Every structure is written in structure tokens, then in C-alpha cells.
Amino acid sequence: MRTRTASLGLALLAAASLQAVADSSSLTVISFGGATKVAQQNAYFKPFEQSGAGKIVAGEYNGELSKIKAMVDVGHVSWDVVEVESPELIRGCESGLFERLDPSIVGEASTFLPGTVSECGVASYVWSMVLAYNPQKLKQGPASWADFWDTQRFPGKRGLRKGAKYTLEVALLADGVAREDLYKVLATPEGVDRAFKKLDQIKSSIQWWEAGAQPAQWLVAGDVVMSAAYNGRIASAQKEGSALSIVWPGSLYDPDHWAIVRGSPNKALAETFIRFASQADAQQAFSTQIPYGPIRQDALAKLPADVQRQLPTAPENLAQAQLVDAEFWVDHGEELEERFNAWAAR
Structure with missing residues (x-):
């Protein structure tokens, strides 16, 4: 986190x-x-x-x-x-x-x-990794990770955490994988390929964040139209007066x-x-x-x-949420992070 x-x-x-x-x-x-x-x-x-x-x-x-x-x-x-x-x-x-x-x-x-x-x-x-957006910047907000990938209805940059963890999960959720099947799919070579292929679709529209405070700052400034974010960071921004919204379905806790x-x-x-x-x-x-x-x-x-x-x-x-499979990331995290870093650098 x-x-x-x-x-x-x-x-x-x-x-x-x-x-x-x-x-x-x-x-x-x-x-x-x-x-x-x-x-x-x-x-x-x-x-x-x-x-x-x-x-x-x-x-x-x-x-x-x-x-x-x-x-x-x-x-x-x-x-x-x-x-x-x-x-x-x-x-x-x-x-x-x-x-x-x-x-x-x-x-x-x-x-x-x-x-x-x-x-x-x-x-x-x-805590949760959620989809967040600024309703003052969007007349109609997203309702799912599939909407996050819809650059025609929601043009502009979107924020994702710079790393394999959480990013690969939301890519598969956006591609229609059921929550309960998420780690079964991601545990296969075909599932990993599917996640990266999905990320390819919006790669040019992604603004990568590395600090938890960045998504809320970017949403308030209008730098991104929506972003993956830690729920607590968005709530803190809301408490400070920012009109940000959270989409809970598909969150990772x-x-x-x-x-x-x-x-x-x-x-x-x-x-x-x-x-x-x-x-x-x-x-x-x-x-x-x-x-x-x-x-x-x-x-x-x-x-x-x-x-x-x-x-x-x-x-x-x-x-409507999915528990992050910690055992999965212990077993596969190193190889997936290496592949992600190589993909992101291209």
C-alpha cells in the first residue's frame, strides 16, 4: 500500500x-x-x-x-x-x-x-483498492472496471498503480472475469497473457501513480478522469471538501x-x-x-x-468486493512484477 x-x-x-x-x-x-x-x-x-x-x-x-x-x-x-x-x-x-x-x-x-x-x-x-472519479468532471460516472476501459465514453487519462498487483486483477475484472474466478484465471499463463492484452488496450491512456496521495490529487485537478485508489485516501479528500466518488463493485480488499x-x-x-x-x-x-x-x-x-x-x-x-489473495502474490509476485516492469517500460 x-x-x-x-x-x-x-x-x-x-x-x-x-x-x-x-x-x-x-x-x-x-x-x-x-x-x-x-x-x-x-x-x-x-x-x-x-x-x-x-x-x-x-x-x-x-x-x-x-x-x-x-x-x-x-x-x-x-x-x-x-x-x-x-x-x-x-x-x-x-x-x-x-x-x-x-x-x-x-x-x-x-x-x-x-x-x-x-x-x-x-x-x-x-482497506480497499477502489475505482474513484470526480463527479464534477464527469456528467455520468463509471460503474465498473469495464467502464474504466471505455475510452470512448470516458475520454482522457486514467490512473493505475504502477505495479502488477491490483493492476492485473482489475484488468481481468474489466475483461469479464468473475470475482470468484479471478485468481484461478490469473494463476494460468493464459490468464496472465489475457490481463496484459487487456492493459494493452488502454496503455496510452494510463497515468501511473506510485504514491497513495496521487490519485485524489489528480482527480481534483482534472489530470485524470478516473483512477484506481486506496479508499482511505479518497475518503480523506472527501473530508477536506473534494467531491470525489467511489465505485465499490469490483473493489479489492x-x-x-x-x-x-x-x-x-x-x-x-x-x-x-x-x-x-x-x-x-x-x-x-x-x-x-x-x-x-x-x-x-x-x-x-x-x-x-x-x-x-x-x-x-x-x-x-x-x-461486491474480492479479497486479495496474499498466498498467490507470495507464490507469483516476483515473476509477475518483473513481467509488468518490462511491459511498462516498452
């Missing part, structure tokens, strides 16, 4: 600085920054401190497992809890970078969305997770924090700060109807 480039040396230096200000009752929690971190600060970090459980030393990174691996390999772990995306959680768990978790630390599993509690992590929230770095000297406190952040009240507070969906069904039910409508986990939005 974010740009994954940063200097390992600078990261370790920053980690050392964070550790220097920590004390025996403090917990270093690393997340992705931006508006999400602000919401985490208000919903999780400050209330956790106010509860008397311990102090949170908050930092941020771009999600690279290499930084975590460097700490684990040298046995000097200065990060305790990290926010990771689904493929990184799987890779990190398989590589022994994260502590194994007892799922009972977060309580009754039946109240959580399926797949949000695993052996190495507990989901923090659910995925959780971000909390994981404990293997060798953390504060594992017990880290588990306490994850349990705290997974309670319904904390989840509700987070989703009122930023429109990412809570992982607990009882938290969703507590939210006002107008807030629920903006969330990926709202029943009507979830019913």
Missing part, C-alpha cells in the same frame, strides 16, 4: 534512535505513517498509554522485510510491533522473522472477520496486520498492545478516524450508518 524504498542504514539508525528513547515499560510500534498513523495514535497509542499499560514509541517505515531481517539476524531487535501487509506477514512468518502468537490473546475468534487472526499476526484494519518481531525483548507487552488494539471499542474509534474497516463485526455494528457506508467491511461493499 505504500512505496517500498528506503535506505537500510538510515532505517537501522532510526531504529536505534527510537530504542534510545524507550524504557523498560515502553513498546516500539512501527507503522506506515500518514493519516493511518494519526488514526492509530488517537485510537490505539494514546489510549493504551492512558490505560497505564506502558508507553508507545511510535515510528514508521515503508514495509520492507529486509529491515526486520537485519535486526533478527544480528540479534539486536529494537522494534517490537510492526504493521505489515498480508504477503509480508506470510513471508515473514515462514522466514522466522515474527513471533508465533496464541490466538486466544485477542479473545473469541468468532467475532473477527475470517482470516484476520493467524499464527504470526492479528489484522489491524481492512485486504487487511494490514500487527506482528511481533522475533526476539522482541517486550513480547508480553506487545501481546498486551495487540489485544488492546483488537478490542471492539478501539476498533470502532479507529474507523471513526479513518474509513478503514474494523476486523471485528461487533465494532462495525457500533458505528453510525453514514460511517459504515464508507468502509470496505460494510456488508453491501464487502458483498
Whole structure:
């Protein structure tokens, strides 16, 4: 969900600085920054401190497992809890970078969305990649990814994330592949060829974005007529007064997770924090700060109807969405990203 480039040396230096200000009752929690971190600060970090459980030393990174691996390999772990995306959680768990978790630390599993509690992590929230547009620029807006490809009805540039992930999925959805068959098709050579052939149709009209803030900025400025975008970025722009709209059918949703770095000297406190952040009240507070969906069904039910409508986990939005297959991207991501980069460079 974010740009994954940063200097390992600078990261370790920053980690050392964070550790220097920590004390025996403090917990270093690393997340992705931006508006999400602000919401985490208000919903999780400050209330956790106010509860008397311990102090949170908050930092941020771009999600690279290499930084975590460097700490684990040298046995000097200065990060305790990290926010990771689904493929990184799987890779990190398989590589022994994260502590194994007892799922009972977060309580009754039946109240959580399926797949949000695993052996190495507990989901923090659910976000979506959606189709967004500016109704002030279009008299009639798109209703599907097929419309995204219709350059006759909707002439102009359209924004897509510069990468294979999400881009190949929406190309197949635009080509008529059913949501439930998406990864079956994409797992075949013919399916991959089909996705790239579909992208060929609009390649000259694509404006590639690499930062989550770009789609909303481009839509407001009229640089693109529509764009794939993170739902939270569009909602933030709406809150700031921009008249942007989201098309929920065909959205791709995925959780971000909390994981404990293997060798953390504060594992017990880290588990306490994850349990705290997974309670319904904390989840509700987070989703009122930023429109990412809570992982607990009882938290969703507590939210006002107008807030629920903006969330990926709202029943009507979830019913028309597809979960990103993290295992698929762990198995095939490297080869598909290489092919995408070669295609995009031509």
C-alpha cells in the first residue's frame, strides 16, 4: 500500500534512535505513517498509554522485510510491533522473522472477520483498492472496471498503480472475469497473457501513480478522469471538501496486520498492545478516524450508518468486493512484477 524504498542504514539508525528513547515499560510500534498513523495514535497509542499499560514509541517505515531481517539476524531487535501487509506477514512468518502468537490473546475468534487472526499476526484494519472519479468532471460516472476501459465514453487519462498487483486483477475484472474466478484465471499463463492484452488496450491512456496521495490529487485537478485508489485516501479528500466518488463493485480488499518481531525483548507487552488494539471499542474509534474497516463485526455494528457506508467491511461493499489473495502474490509476485516492469517500460 505504500512505496517500498528506503535506505537500510538510515532505517537501522532510526531504529536505534527510537530504542534510545524507550524504557523498560515502553513498546516500539512501527507503522506506515500518514493519516493511518494519526488514526492509530488517537485510537490505539494514546489510549493504551492512558490505560497505564506502558508507553508507545511510535515510528514508521515503508514495509520492507529486509529491515526486520537485519535486526533478527544480528540479534539486536529494537522494534517490537510492526504493521505489515498480508504477503509480508506470510513471508515473514515462514522466514522466522515474527513471533508465533496464541490466538486466544485477542479473545473469541468468532467475532473477527475470517482470516484476520493467524499464527504470526492479528489484522489491524481492512482497506480497499477502489475505482474513484470526480463527479464534477464527469456528467455520468463509471460503474465498473469495464467502464474504466471505455475510452470512448470516458475520454482522457486514467490512473493505475504502477505495479502488477491490483493492476492485473482489475484488468481481468474489466475483461469479464468473475470475482470468484479471478485468481484461478490469473494463476494460468493464459490468464496472465489475457490481463496484459487487456492493459494493452488502454496503455496510452494510463497515468501511473506510485504514491497513495496521487490519485485524489489528480482527480481534483482534472489530470485524470478516473483512477484506481486506496479508499482511505479518497475518503480523506472527501473530508477536506473534494467531491470525489467511489465505485465499490469490483473493489479489492485486504487487511494490514500487527506482528511481533522475533526476539522482541517486550513480547508480553506487545501481546498486551495487540489485544488492546483488537478490542471492539478501539476498533470502532479507529474507523471513526479513518474509513478503514474494523476486523471485528461487533465494532462495525457500533458505528453510525453514514460511517459504515464508507468502509470496505460494510456488508453491501464487502458483498461486491474480492479479497486479495496474499498466498498467490507470495507464490507469483516476483515473476509477475518483473513481467509488468518490462511491459511498462516498452
